[in-house]
Amino acid sequence: MTHKIKIILADRSPIILKGLKNLLNDFSLIDIIKEADNWEFAVRSVNKNTPDYLIFNSNLLNNSNSKKLSSHFNNKVKLISIYNVPIPENIKAQCFYSININSNEEELIKNFKHALEIPKIIIKKESSELSNREKAVVRCIALGMTNKEIADTLFISTHTVIAHRKNITKKLAIKTVSGLTVYALLNELVNTTEIEQY
Amino acid sequence: MKMVDVIHLNYLLLPVINRFGITLGFGDVSVEELCLKKNINLAFFLNIINAYHDESFFPKTDLQKFSVKLIVDYLQKAHKNYLHDSVPQIEKLIQNLVVENSYKKQNLEILQSFFNEYKNEITEHINREESKVYPYAVQVENAYETNNYNNALIKKMENYSMQYYLNEHDNIEEKLFDLKNIIIKYLPPPKNTKISNSILIQLFNLEKDLNDHSRIEEKVMIPKVVKMEKSILNYLAKNK
Ligand SMILES: [Fe+2]
Ligand SMILES: [Fe+2]
Numbered sequence: 410m411t412h413k414i415k416i417i418l419a420d421r422s423p424i425i426l427k428g429l430k431n432l433l434n435d436f437s438l439i440d441i442i443k444e445a446d447n448w449e450f451a452v453r454s455v456n457k458n459t460p461d462y463l464i465f466n467s468n469l470l471n472n473s474n475s476k477k478l479s480s481h482f483n484n485k486v487k488l489i490s491i492y493n494v495p496i497p498e499n500i501k502a503q504c505f506y507s508i509n510i511n512s513n514e515e516e517l518i519k520n521f522k523h524a525l526e527i528p529k530i531i532i533k534k535e536s537s538e539l540s541n542r543e544k545a546v547v548r549c550i551a552l553g554m555t556n557k558e559i560a561d562t563l564f565i566s567t568h569t570v571i572a573h574r575k576n577i578t579k580k581l582a583i584k585t586v587s588g589l590t591v592y593a594l595l596n597e598l599v600n601t602t603e604i605e606q607y
Numbered sequence: 608m609k610m611v612d613v614i615h616l617n618y619l620l621l622p623v624i625n626r627f628g629i630t631l632g633f634g635d636v637s638v639e640e641l642c643l644k645k646n647i648n649l650a651f652f653l654n655i656i657n658a659y660h661d662e663s664f665f666p667k668t669d670l671q672k673f674s675v676k677l678i679v680d681y682l683q684k685a686h687k688n689y690l691h692d693s694v695p696q697i698e699k700l701i702q703n704l705v706v707e708n709s710y711k712k713q714n715l716e717i718l719q720s721f722f723n724e725y726k727n728e729i730t731e732h733i734n735r736e737e738s739k740v741y742p743y744a745v746q747v748e749n750a751y752e753t754n755n756y757n758n759a760l761i762k763k764m765e766n767y768s769m770q771y772y773l774n775e776h777d778n779i780e781e782k783l784f785d786l787k788n789i790i791i792k793y794l795p796p797p798k799n800t801k802i803s804n805s806i807l808i809q810l811f812n813l814e815k816d817l818n819d820h821s822r823i824e825e826k827v828m829i830p831k832v833v834k835m836e837k838s839i840l841n842y843l844a845k846n847k
Contacts, residue, residue, distance in 0.1 A: 581788070588785030591721050595714065595793050 413440040414525055417458065419451035419465035420491070425510065429464065429491075432517060436527055448474065452481045462525060464489045467496045467507075478503045489524050537580045544598055546573045550586060551593035552607040610641050617660045619812060622692075626684035627652055651677055659819050670827040675748040678828050679741045685820050686733045693813045694726055700806045709797040718794065725782040732779050736824075740772055744832045751835040756843070764840065769832040776825060783814045 416433065418441060420426050426444050433439045442458055445451035448469040455463050467490045474481070475497065478488060487505040490496060501507045506524035510517065521527075539547065542563075549559040556574075560567045583589055593599045610633050613620060627647050642649040651673050658665050670678070701722055705715050743763065750756045787810050790803055797803045 582792075583785045583788055584781045585785050587721055587724055587782065588789065591717055591785075591789050592793055594717055595789075 412438075414438050414462065414527070415458070415460040416441050416462045416464060416525075417443045417445065417451060417454050417460045417486075419445040419448065419463065419469060421446055421466065421469065425466070425491075429510075432514075433521065433525075435518075436522065436525070438527060439525070455481075455486050456483050459484045460486060462487045462489055462505075464491060466490070467492045467500050468494065470500060475500050475503075539577065539580060543573055543577050543580075546570065547577060547589055547593050548598045550574070551590040551599045552604060553586075554607075608638050609635055610638050611635065613638060613656065619815065620656055620659060622688055622816070623656060623659050626681060626688065648673070648677060651681075655681065655823075658822075662818075665822065665826065667826050670823070671831045675744050675828060675831060678823065678831075679745055682820065682823060682828070683737065683741065685816070686737060689729065689813070689817070690733060693809065693816070694729065697806060697809050697813070698722065698726065700802055700809065703802050704797070704799065704806075707799045707802065709799040709802060710794055714794055718789070721782075721786065721789065725786060728782060729779050732777065740769075743767070744769065744828060747832050747835050747839070751839055756839060761843065764836055768836055769829050773825060773829045773833075776821070776829075778821075780814055780817050780821070783810060783817070786810060787814070 416439060418426055418429055420429070423446070426446070430441055430444070433441060442460055443454040445454055445465075448465070451463060451465055451469070454460075463486050465488070476499075478500075488503065490500055490504040490507045491510045492507065493509070493511050496507055506520075508517070508520045508524060512520070545563055546559060549562055554562065556567045556570045559565075559570045563570075577589070578584055581589070581592060583592055590599075590604070594601065594604075610624070610629070613624070627642075628645055629641060629647075633641055636644075638653070639649060641647075642652055650669075654666050654670050654673075658670070701719060704710065705719070709715075710718065746760055747764070747769075750760055787807060790807055790810075
């Protein structure tokens with residue numbers, strides 16, 4: 410799944426463009442290749458760059474240029490219209506998908522994922538490698554230390570210990586102390602004799 | 608809808624319908640007929656299986672309309688399932704890993720001791736609910752319905768509100784969650800993958816079931832009993 414989904418965005422408002430970009434960039438398969446603030450430029454960019462999708466605000470269109478949208482393009486771009494005022498039925502009917510951008514973030518993400526046909530299983534860039542500091546904290550947890558003891562041993566504040574613990578749980582997907590102990594044993598951050606002696 | 612269609616829709620509902628005394632071989636009978644025949648509260652049954660099937664569907668207020676007795680009865684059957692079926696099955700599979708030397712000895716020991724910890728935790732949790740929490744919940748309901756409060760119960764109510772139990776109702780799914788990830792990610796590849804796969808499938812199923820179970824305890828049974836406690840204590844205060 411190395412193919413990226415190429416998108417051109419078109420909206421009069423720089424704020425909306427920026428917001429959309431932010432939201433869509435969270436989906437790792439997305440490549441936003443151009444942004445346009447008017448319909449003519451959007452059409453030219455689509456014809457030049459052949460994106461997979463054009464996401465445009467329906468308010469960029471008027472009665473005359475909205476009659477037959479496909480006639481503007483020399484390629485098969487999928488049209489996704491966004492709207493914050495009621496969208497004219499004839500525009501909606503010509504689009505692959507229409508999204509109300511006044512909805513909440515969760516709704517928006519859901520709708521865009523649907524519209525862009527993003528598969529559920531994707532390659533995401535995320536690191537689950539523990540830092541050396543985090544490894545040291547895991548070792549202390551496995552030895553049975555309290556947050557206070559860990560803070561004293563590693564010369565950091567308890568606050569920092571708690572922050573480390575949160576990250577560790579997130580990275581490893583292990584929630585309990587016994588679970589972390591197993592992790593530490595399997596990765597030789599600690600051995601059974603040490604645990605028994607501590 | 609026919610009962611057979613319910614199972615085709617979601618086979619994970621099998622142990623759930625078993626708890627209502629429905630076992631396989633029910634033919635082409637409808638859900639309604641079968642409940643009538645088996646003397647099962649149809650509305651309760653439907654709410655329970657729907658909530659189990661679809662996590663986003665949780666008719667809290669509807670479920671709270673059913674008697675504590677009915678709810679507790681269902682929860683107890685689930686407990687039996689966990690202690691007598693799910694946990695021993697997983698234990699047996701882990702034993703199979705040992706027999707087959709599927710991991711090196713040291714890792715098998717780590718796995719076994721982690722699982723034993725989990726087993727003790729869930730057993731204690733359930734025993735406490737069976738011996739203290741559920742009987743108390745049923746007692747409160749009886750008192751509420753018959754307007755008949757003995758001093759012992761009133762004392763208990765003053766000292767031990769259901770609210771405390773909610774606050775300390777610990778999460779028995781966490782270790783299960785960890786166990787899954789230990790097997791999936793952190794143990795080195797097993798010699799016998801099939802056994803490890805089977806363990807994981809059982810763990811996923813048990814986790815789902817426990818989530819549903821705790822949700823009924825925390826969002827249905829406890830709030831219902833807390834409401835009754837309050838109303839009894841209010842009544843007593845007024846009629847002193
Ligand atoms: Fe329980
Ligand atoms: Fe519980």
